Amino acid sequence: MKKLTILAAAASATLAGQAMAQETWQMTTTWPSSLELIETDKKFVELANKLTAGELNIEFFEGGSLVPAGEVFGAVESGVVQAGGDWPGYWAGRDAAFSALATTPSLFNAVDYANWIHEWGGAQIYNDVYGQFGMVYLPYGLTNNESGFRTNEPITSLEDLQGKRLRLSGLEQGMLLEQLGGNQVSMSGGEIYQSLERGVIDGAEFSTPNVDWSAGFQQVTQYWATPGWHQSASVFGVMINKAAWDALSEETREKLQIAADATMMWSLAFTEKRATEAYAKFDEAVTINRYDDETLEKVQLMANDVIVKVACENPNSAKVYVSMLEYLNDYAQWRDASAPFNLGRTPNGPDVQAIKDCM
Numbered sequence: 001m002k003k004l005t006i007l008a009a010a011a012s013a014t015l016a017g018q019a020m021a022q023e024t025w026q027m028t029t030t031w032p033s034s035l036e037l038i039e040t041d042k043k044f045v046e047l048a049n050k051l052t053a054g055e056l057n058i059e060f061f062e063g064g065s066l067v068p069a070g071e072v073f074g075a076v077e078s079g080v081v082q083a084g085g086d087w088p089g090y091w092a093g094r095d096a097a098f099s100a101l102a103t104t105p106s107l108f109n110a111v112d113y114a115n116w117i118h119e120w121g122g123a124q125i126y127n128d129v130y131g132q133f134g135m136v137y138l139p140y141g142l143t144n145n146e147s148g149f150r151t152n153e154p155i156t157s158l159e160d161l162q163g164k165r166l167r168l169s170g171l172e173q174g175m176l177l178e179q180l181g182g183n184q185v186s187m188s189g190g191e192i193y194q195s196l197e198r199g200v201i202d203g204a205e206f207s208t209p210n211v212d213w214s215a216g217f218q219q220v221t222q223y224w225a226t227p228g229w230h231q232s233a234s235v236f237g238v239m240i241n242k243a244a245w246d247a248l249s250e251e252t253r254e255k256l257q258i259a260a261d262a263t264m265m266w267s268l269a270f271t272e273k274r275a276t277e278a279y280a281k282f283d284e285a286v287t288i289n290r291y292d293d294e295t296l297e298k299v300q301l302m303a304n305d306v307i308v309k310v311a312c313e314n315p316n317s318a319k320v321y322v323s324m325l326e327y328l329n330d331y332a333q334w335r336d337a338s339a340p341f342n343l344g345r346t347p348n349g350p351d352v353q354a355i356k357d358c359m
Contacts, residue, residue: 022054023252025244028061029085030069035189036214036274037207038062040141040236040267041085047259055252058083069188073239077133082244087236088126092171097129097316099171100324103146103231105303106296108324110142110233110268111343112331117235118261120327126237129316136245140260141236141267143208144275146228150196150217151203155225156289158298167192167204173230175306176299189215196220205230209282210274218285225289229299232347236267297348304350312358322359325352 027045031038045060067075072084073091089102108116116122117139130137149155149166162181168174174184185201195201197220204221205228206212238260245253282288291299311318332346 023056023248025056025058025082026061026066027058027083027085027238028066028072028075028081029063030072030087030090031063031085032069032190033062034214035207036211037087037141037236038085039270040263041238043266043270044085044140044238044259044263047262048256051255051259052252055255056248069190073133076135076239076241079241079243082241084239085236086239087234089170089234094133095129095316096171096310096314097320099310100307100317100320101126101129101235103170103173103234104324105170105172105176105306106229106232106300107303107307107328107347107349108233109344110144112328113139113142113233113235114264114268115331115343116324116327120330121323122327125320125323129320130239131242132316134242136240136242137237138240138257138260139235139237140263141234142264143211143234143236143271144268145233146205146207146231147209147212148224148226148228148230149203149205150212150221150286151223151225152196152221153202154223154287154289155203157291158295160225164202165200167195167201167206168230169205170230172303172306172310175310176230176303179302179306193217193220207234208271208275209278210271213278213281218282221286223287223289224282225291227291227296229291229296229303300348304348307350308354308358311355315359318355318359321350322352322355325349325355 029038029041031041042060045058048058063069066081072086073094075081076084087102088098092099123139126137126139155161158180161177164182165185166177166182167187168177168184169186177184187195189206192204192206193216196204196217206215307321311321328346328349329352335342335346
C-alpha cells in the first residue's frame with residue numbers, strides 16, 4: 001500500500017509539473033532592427049516575459065531573420081511562428097478592412113484610436129477581422145501623425161503632387177493620391193532609402209520623424225511637406241496564432257493583454273518625445289513646408305469620399321468605419337464642449353449614414 005501511495009504521489013507531481021511547464025513562443029516582426037518602430041515590439045516582449053515568467057517565454061527575432069517581412073502574416077496564420085508584430089495596413093490585400101485598422105486619412109489621431117480600441121468596441125473589431133484568419137490580435141502600439149512626403153523638389157500645394165511617383169502605403173491613401181494626380185509606389189521601408197537616392201521614386205512617406213531619421217531620409221532628400229494628411233495616426237500590434245493562444249491559461253492570456261495595454265501607453269509617449277527630438281534635427285537638415293488650412297480641408301473632403309467608397313465595397317471595411325464614425329460622433333459632444341482643453345479635434349469626417357445605407 002505504501003508503495004502504491006508513493007507511485008501515486010510521483011505521478012501526481014509529474015502531471016502537475018507538465019501542467020505548469022513553461023511554454024515557449026517564437027515571435028518575429030515586420031521591422032528590421034535599423035528602424036525604430038521595432039522598439040515597440042521589443043517593449044511588449046520585455047513586459048510580457050516579465051509578467052508571464054515561468055508560464056511563457058517569448059523568443060523575439062527581428063524582421064527578416066525568420067521570414068521576409070511580407071510573409072509574417074502567413075507565418076502566424078499557419079503556425080510557423082506563434083506571434084508576429086505588425087502594422088495591419090500591410091495586409092489590406094487580404095481584406096481591405098486591415099487598412100483602417102492601421103491608419104486613416106485625415107480622421108483618427110492616436111488618442112482617438114486609444115479611446116476607440118479600449119472603450120468604444122474597437123478591440124473586438126480587430127479580433128473579428130484577424131479572427132477570420134485564425135488569429136488573435138492585441139493592439140499595443142500607437143504613433144501620432146505621420147511625417148509626410150520627403151522629396152528633392154518642394155511640395156507646397158496639392159498641385160505639386162501632379163505626376164509625382166511617391167512611395168505611399170495604404171489603400172485609401174493610394175486612391176486619394178491618385179485623385180490628386182500622383183502615382184502610388186509600394187515598397188517596404190527598407191527599400192525607400194536607395195530608391196530615393198537613385199531617383200527611382202520622386203519622394204516618399206514612411207513614418208514619424210524619429211523613424212524617418214533612423215532610416216536616413218535626411219541624407220537623400222532636401223524637402224519635407226507636412227503634415228502627413230495621408231496617415232493621421234497609426235496602430236501596431238501582435239498577431240497571435242489562435243491555437244497557440246488557446247493553449248495558454250486564462251491567467252497567462254490576461255497578462256499578455258496587460259503587457260499590450262502598458263506598451264500602448266508607453267509607445268505614444270515614447271514616439272512623441274522621439275518625434276519632437278527628430279523634428280529639431282530635420283529642421284536643421286532640410287527645408288520644411290506646411291500645407292495651409294484651406295488645403296488640408298480640401299484633402300479632408302476628398303478623403304471622406306474615398307472612405308465611403310472603400311466602405312461600400314467591403315463589408316468588413318464598412319463595419320470598421322461605421323464603428324469609428326459612431327465613436328467620433330459620440331465623443332464630439334464632450335470633446336467640442338471642452339475645447340480647446342481637449343484631446344485633439346473632431347474631424348469633419350464622412351457621413352456615417354452614407355455608409356450604413358450601402359451596407
